[in-house]
Amino acid sequence: MPEDLAIRIEDLSISYKVSLEAKRTLKNAVMRASLKQKERTRTIEAVKHLTLDIPHGSVVGIVGSNGAGKSTLMRCIAGILSPTEGRVIVNGKISTLLALGVGFNPALSGRDNIILGGLASGLTMEQISSKTDEIADFAALPDGFIDLPVRTYSSGMYGRLSFAVAVSMTPDILLLDEALSAGDAAFKEKSFERMRQLCAEARTILIVSHALATVTDLCDTAIWMHKGQMLAHGKPEEIVDDYLKFLNVGSLPSSYEDM
Ligand SMILES: Nc1ncnc2c1ncn2[C@@H]1O[C@H](COP(=O)(O)OP(=O)(O)O)[C@@H](O)[C@H]1O
Numbered sequence: 001m002p003e004d005l006a007i008r009i010e011d012l013s014i015s016y017k018v019s020l021e022a023k024r025t026l027k028n029a030v031m032r033a034s035l036k037q038k039e040r041t042r043t044i045e046a047v048k049h050l051t052l053d054i055p056h057g058s059v060v061g062i063v064g065s066n067g068a069g070k071s072t073l074m075r076c077i078a079g080i081l082s083p084t085e086g087r088v089i090v091n092g093k094i095s096t097l098l099a100l101g102v103g104f105n106p107a108l109s110g111r112d113n114i115i116l117g118g119l120a121s122g123l124t125m126e127q128i129s130s131k132t133d134e135i136a137d138f139a140a141l142p143d144g145f146i147d148l149p150v151r152t153y154s155s156g157m158y159g160r161l162s163f164a165v166a167v168s169m170t171p172d173i174l175l176l177d178e179a180l181s182a183g184d185a186a187f188k189e190k191s192f193e194r195m196r197q198l199c200a201e202a203r204t205i206l207i208v209s210h211a212l213a214t215v216t217d218l219c220d221t222a223i224w225m226h227k228g229q230m231l232a233h234g235k236p237e238e239i240v241d242d243y244l245k246f247l248n249v250g251s252l253p254s255s256y257e258d259m
Protein backbone atom coordinates (compact mmCIF):
# COMPACT_ATOMS: atom_id res chain seq x y z
CA MET A 1 0.00 0.00 0.00
CA PRO A 2 1.16 3.61 -0.58
CA GLU A 3 3.55 5.01 2.06
CA ASP A 4 1.33 7.97 2.89
CA LEU A 5 -1.55 5.76 4.04
CA ALA A 6 -2.07 4.88 7.70
CA ILE A 7 -5.06 2.61 7.14
CA ARG A 8 -6.44 0.98 4.02
CA ILE A 9 -9.85 -0.66 4.23
CA GLU A 10 -10.77 -2.83 1.25
CA ASP A 11 -14.32 -4.03 0.68
CA LEU A 12 -14.62 -4.82 4.37
CA SER A 13 -17.61 -6.78 5.67
CA ILE A 14 -17.97 -7.99 9.25
CA SER A 15 -20.77 -10.26 10.44
CA TYR A 16 -21.67 -11.65 13.83
CA LYS A 17 -23.32 -15.02 14.26
CA VAL A 18 -25.80 -15.05 17.09
CA SER A 19 -27.57 -18.12 18.44
CA LEU A 20 -31.34 -18.27 18.19
CA GLU A 21 -31.55 -21.12 20.71
CA ALA A 22 -33.47 -20.12 23.80
CA LYS A 23 -31.07 -21.92 26.08
CA ARG A 24 -27.49 -22.30 25.08
CA THR A 25 -26.55 -25.13 27.43
CA LEU A 26 -24.17 -28.03 27.04
CA LYS A 27 -27.11 -30.44 27.39
CA ASN A 28 -28.94 -28.80 24.49
CA ALA A 29 -25.79 -28.83 22.40
CA VAL A 30 -25.28 -32.56 23.07
CA MET A 31 -28.94 -33.28 22.29
CA ARG A 32 -28.73 -31.35 19.03
CA ALA A 33 -25.54 -33.18 18.11
CA SER A 34 -27.12 -36.59 18.78
CA LEU A 35 -30.13 -35.66 16.63
CA LYS A 36 -27.72 -34.25 14.00
CA GLN A 37 -29.49 -30.91 14.33
CA LYS A 38 -27.61 -27.71 13.63
CA GLU A 39 -27.73 -24.86 16.09
CA ARG A 40 -30.06 -22.22 14.70
CA THR A 41 -28.16 -19.00 14.18
CA ARG A 42 -28.77 -15.62 12.71
CA THR A 43 -26.15 -13.53 10.97
CA ILE A 44 -25.90 -9.85 11.72
CA GLU A 45 -24.05 -7.89 9.07
CA ALA A 46 -22.55 -5.13 11.16
CA VAL A 47 -20.29 -3.68 8.45
CA LYS A 48 -21.06 -4.03 4.74
CA HIS A 49 -18.58 -3.59 1.89
CA LEU A 50 -16.68 -0.65 3.27
CA THR A 51 -13.76 0.75 1.29
CA LEU A 52 -11.71 3.64 2.60
CA ASP A 53 -8.15 4.98 2.59
CA ILE A 54 -7.01 7.01 5.58
CA PRO A 55 -3.81 9.03 5.01
CA HIS A 56 -1.25 9.53 7.78
CA GLY A 57 -2.01 12.59 9.86
CA SER A 58 -5.72 12.71 9.23
CA VAL A 59 -8.21 13.09 12.01
CA VAL A 60 -11.36 11.19 11.13
CA GLY A 61 -14.65 11.51 12.98
CA ILE A 62 -17.18 8.71 12.69
CA VAL A 63 -20.82 9.52 13.35
CA GLY A 64 -23.98 7.42 13.08
CA SER A 65 -26.88 6.01 15.04
CA ASN A 66 -26.60 3.20 17.55
CA GLY A 67 -26.02 -0.11 15.83
CA ALA A 68 -24.56 1.53 12.69
CA GLY A 69 -21.39 -0.55 12.98
CA LYS A 70 -19.01 2.13 14.27
CA SER A 71 -17.60 0.11 17.17
CA THR A 72 -17.38 -3.04 15.05
CA LEU A 73 -15.33 -1.15 12.47
CA MET A 74 -13.02 0.24 15.19
CA ARG A 75 -12.55 -3.22 16.72
CA CYS A 76 -11.60 -4.59 13.32
CA ILE A 77 -9.06 -1.81 12.67
CA ALA A 78 -7.65 -2.51 16.14
CA GLY A 79 -7.25 -6.16 15.18
CA ILE A 80 -9.65 -7.43 17.86
CA LEU A 81 -12.15 -8.67 15.26
CA SER A 82 -11.33 -10.35 11.96
CA PRO A 83 -13.01 -9.36 8.72
CA THR A 84 -15.65 -11.72 7.38
CA GLU A 85 -14.76 -10.45 3.92
CA GLY A 86 -12.24 -7.96 2.60
CA ARG A 87 -9.30 -6.68 4.59
CA VAL A 88 -7.80 -3.93 6.68
CA ILE A 89 -4.15 -2.96 6.36
CA VAL A 90 -2.64 -0.83 9.09
CA ASN A 91 0.67 0.96 8.75
CA GLY A 92 1.91 2.07 12.17
CA LYS A 93 1.71 1.55 15.90
CA ILE A 94 -1.89 1.62 17.16
CA SER A 95 -3.17 2.69 20.54
CA THR A 96 -6.84 2.15 21.28
CA LEU A 97 -9.45 3.27 23.69
CA LEU A 98 -12.46 1.32 22.52
CA ALA A 99 -14.32 1.24 25.78
CA LEU A 100 -13.30 2.96 28.95
CA GLY A 101 -11.05 0.79 31.07
CA VAL A 102 -11.17 -2.26 28.84
CA GLY A 103 -7.74 -3.73 28.99
CA PHE A 104 -7.29 -2.80 32.62
CA ASN A 105 -6.79 -5.63 35.05
CA PRO A 106 -9.09 -4.74 37.97
CA ALA A 107 -6.92 -6.47 40.57
CA LEU A 108 -3.81 -4.50 39.65
CA SER A 109 -2.99 -0.98 40.70
CA GLY A 110 -3.25 1.97 38.34
CA ARG A 111 0.54 2.05 38.19
CA ASP A 112 0.80 -1.63 37.20
CA ASN A 113 -1.93 -1.22 34.59
CA ILE A 114 0.00 1.69 33.09
CA ILE A 115 3.07 -0.54 32.91
CA LEU A 116 1.09 -3.33 31.24
CA GLY A 117 -0.48 -0.90 28.76
CA GLY A 118 2.93 0.58 27.99
CA LEU A 119 4.55 -2.80 27.44
CA ALA A 120 1.66 -3.80 25.16
CA SER A 121 2.27 -0.60 23.19
CA GLY A 122 5.91 -1.55 22.75
CA LEU A 123 7.44 0.93 25.19
CA THR A 124 10.47 0.08 27.32
CA MET A 125 10.26 0.06 31.13
CA GLU A 126 12.38 3.20 31.15
CA GLN A 127 9.99 5.03 28.82
CA ILE A 128 7.03 3.85 30.88
CA SER A 129 8.46 4.95 34.25
CA SER A 130 9.12 8.38 32.84
CA LYS A 131 5.46 8.63 31.80
CA THR A 132 3.72 7.19 34.87
CA ASP A 133 3.61 10.37 36.95
CA GLU A 134 2.49 12.40 33.95
CA ILE A 135 -0.35 9.93 33.32
CA ALA A 136 -1.48 9.86 36.95
CA ASP A 137 -1.32 13.62 36.96
CA PHE A 138 -3.35 13.94 33.76
CA ALA A 139 -5.98 11.54 35.10
CA ALA A 140 -6.27 13.72 38.22
CA LEU A 141 -6.40 10.71 40.53
CA PRO A 142 -6.80 11.56 44.20
CA ASP A 143 -3.65 11.12 46.30
CA GLY A 144 -2.46 7.56 46.64
CA PHE A 145 -4.96 6.01 44.24
CA ILE A 146 -2.31 5.29 41.63
CA ASP A 147 -1.07 2.47 43.89
CA LEU A 148 -4.51 1.03 44.68
CA PRO A 149 -6.23 -1.69 42.59
CA VAL A 150 -8.30 -0.07 39.83
CA ARG A 151 -11.38 -2.00 41.01
CA THR A 152 -11.49 0.49 43.91
CA TYR A 153 -11.74 3.44 41.47
CA SER A 154 -14.89 5.40 40.79
CA SER A 155 -16.11 5.20 37.19
CA GLY A 156 -14.87 8.75 36.66
CA MET A 157 -11.37 7.87 37.84
CA TYR A 158 -11.46 4.76 35.67
CA GLY A 159 -12.50 6.72 32.60
CA ARG A 160 -9.94 9.46 33.15
CA LEU A 161 -7.11 6.98 33.68
CA SER A 162 -8.00 4.99 30.56
CA PHE A 163 -8.04 8.15 28.47
CA ALA A 164 -4.76 9.33 29.99
CA VAL A 165 -3.10 5.99 29.21
CA ALA A 166 -4.37 5.84 25.63
CA VAL A 167 -3.22 9.34 24.70
CA SER A 168 0.14 9.08 26.46
CA MET A 169 1.47 6.20 24.40
CA THR A 170 2.27 8.50 21.43
CA PRO A 171 0.93 6.03 18.90
CA ASP A 172 1.03 6.54 15.14
CA ILE A 173 -2.65 5.73 15.04
CA LEU A 174 -5.07 6.42 17.86
CA LEU A 175 -8.55 4.87 17.95
CA LEU A 176 -11.03 6.45 20.35
CA ASP A 177 -14.55 5.12 20.70
CA GLU A 178 -16.71 7.51 22.73
CA ALA A 179 -13.67 8.20 24.87
CA LEU A 180 -13.97 11.95 25.09
CA SER A 181 -17.05 11.60 27.21
CA ALA A 182 -14.94 10.81 30.29
CA GLY A 183 -14.74 13.26 33.13
CA ASP A 184 -16.09 16.66 34.05
CA ALA A 185 -15.87 19.89 32.04
CA ALA A 186 -12.31 20.62 33.16
CA PHE A 187 -11.16 17.15 32.22
CA LYS A 188 -12.93 17.37 28.86
CA GLU A 189 -11.13 20.61 28.10
CA LYS A 190 -7.81 19.00 29.03
CA SER A 191 -8.64 15.98 26.85
CA PHE A 192 -9.40 18.27 23.93
CA GLU A 193 -6.13 20.08 24.43
CA ARG A 194 -4.24 16.79 24.38
CA MET A 195 -6.14 15.73 21.25
CA ARG A 196 -5.24 18.98 19.51
CA GLN A 197 -1.62 18.40 20.43
CA LEU A 198 -1.75 14.89 18.92
CA CYS A 199 -3.35 16.37 15.80
CA ALA A 200 -0.56 18.93 15.60
CA GLU A 201 1.98 16.11 15.85
CA ALA A 202 0.30 14.70 12.75
CA ARG A 203 -0.80 11.47 14.36
CA THR A 204 -3.64 9.65 12.66
CA ILE A 205 -6.74 9.67 14.83
CA LEU A 206 -10.14 7.99 14.47
CA ILE A 207 -12.82 9.23 16.81
CA VAL A 208 -16.30 7.79 17.25
CA SER A 209 -18.38 10.38 18.98
CA HIS A 210 -21.95 11.37 19.64
CA ALA A 211 -20.65 14.79 20.60
CA LEU A 212 -20.91 16.29 17.12
CA ALA A 213 -19.04 19.42 18.15
CA THR A 214 -16.03 17.19 18.79
CA VAL A 215 -16.19 16.03 15.21
CA THR A 216 -16.43 19.52 13.71
CA ASP A 217 -13.81 20.98 16.09
CA LEU A 218 -11.15 18.30 15.88
CA CYS A 219 -11.59 16.34 12.69
CA ASP A 220 -10.55 17.11 9.14
CA THR A 221 -12.72 14.36 7.68
CA ALA A 222 -15.97 12.77 8.79
CA ILE A 223 -17.69 9.53 7.98
CA TRP A 224 -21.36 8.78 8.45
CA MET A 225 -22.07 5.13 9.11
CA HIS A 226 -25.62 3.94 8.63
CA LYS A 227 -26.77 0.33 8.98
CA GLY A 228 -23.29 -1.02 8.35
CA GLN A 229 -22.60 1.13 5.31
CA MET A 230 -20.59 4.26 4.80
CA LEU A 231 -23.31 6.65 3.81
CA ALA A 232 -21.11 9.70 3.37
CA HIS A 233 -17.49 10.74 3.65
CA GLY A 234 -16.31 14.31 3.48
CA LYS A 235 -16.03 17.65 5.24
CA PRO A 236 -17.02 17.39 8.93
CA GLU A 237 -19.36 20.43 8.81
CA GLU A 238 -21.31 19.02 5.86
CA ILE A 239 -21.54 15.48 7.20
CA VAL A 240 -22.56 16.63 10.67
CA ASP A 241 -25.12 18.97 9.11
CA ASP A 242 -26.70 16.16 7.08
CA TYR A 243 -26.56 13.80 10.05
CA LEU A 244 -28.27 16.36 12.30
CA LYS A 245 -31.02 16.84 9.71
CA PHE A 246 -31.46 13.08 9.66
CA LEU A 247 -31.70 12.98 13.46
CA ASN A 248 -34.29 15.75 13.47
CA VAL A 249 -36.38 14.53 10.58
CA GLY A 250 -35.92 10.81 11.18
CA SER A 251 -35.39 9.99 7.51
CA LEU A 252 -32.37 10.22 5.26
CA PRO A 253 -31.79 13.39 3.20
CA SER A 254 -33.08 12.95 -0.35
CA SER A 255 -29.55 12.79 -1.77
CA TYR A 256 -29.07 9.54 0.18
CA GLU A 257 -32.40 7.97 -0.71
CA ASP A 258 -30.89 5.22 -2.79
CA MET A 259 -29.10 3.75 0.24
N1 LIG B 1 -20.63 -8.97 20.03
C1 LIG B 1 -21.69 -8.87 19.22
N2 LIG B 1 -22.43 -9.98 18.92
C2 LIG B 1 -23.49 -9.90 18.08
N3 LIG B 1 -23.90 -8.76 17.50
C3 LIG B 1 -23.21 -7.63 17.77
C4 LIG B 1 -22.08 -7.64 18.63
N4 LIG B 1 -21.59 -6.36 18.71
C5 LIG B 1 -22.38 -5.62 17.91
N5 LIG B 1 -23.36 -6.36 17.35
C6 LIG B 1 -24.40 -5.90 16.41
O1 LIG B 1 -23.74 -5.34 15.28
C7 LIG B 1 -24.39 -4.15 14.86
C8 LIG B 1 -23.42 -2.99 14.94
O2 LIG B 1 -23.09 -2.72 16.29
P1 LIG B 1 -21.97 -1.70 16.73
O3 LIG B 1 -20.74 -1.91 15.92
O4 LIG B 1 -21.82 -1.79 18.21
O5 LIG B 1 -22.63 -0.30 16.33
P2 LIG B 1 -22.37 1.17 16.90
O6 LIG B 1 -21.04 1.19 17.59
O7 LIG B 1 -22.44 2.04 15.69
O8 LIG B 1 -23.50 1.46 17.84
C9 LIG B 1 -25.61 -4.00 15.77
O9 LIG B 1 -26.71 -4.57 15.10
C10 LIG B 1 -25.24 -4.80 17.00
O10 LIG B 1 -26.39 -5.30 17.61
Ligand SMILES: [Mg+2]
Nearest residue numbers: 070071072177
Ligand atom coordinates in the same frame (compact mmCIF):
# COMPACT_ATOMS: atom_id res chain seq x y z
MG1 LIG C 1 -20.53 1.78 19.53
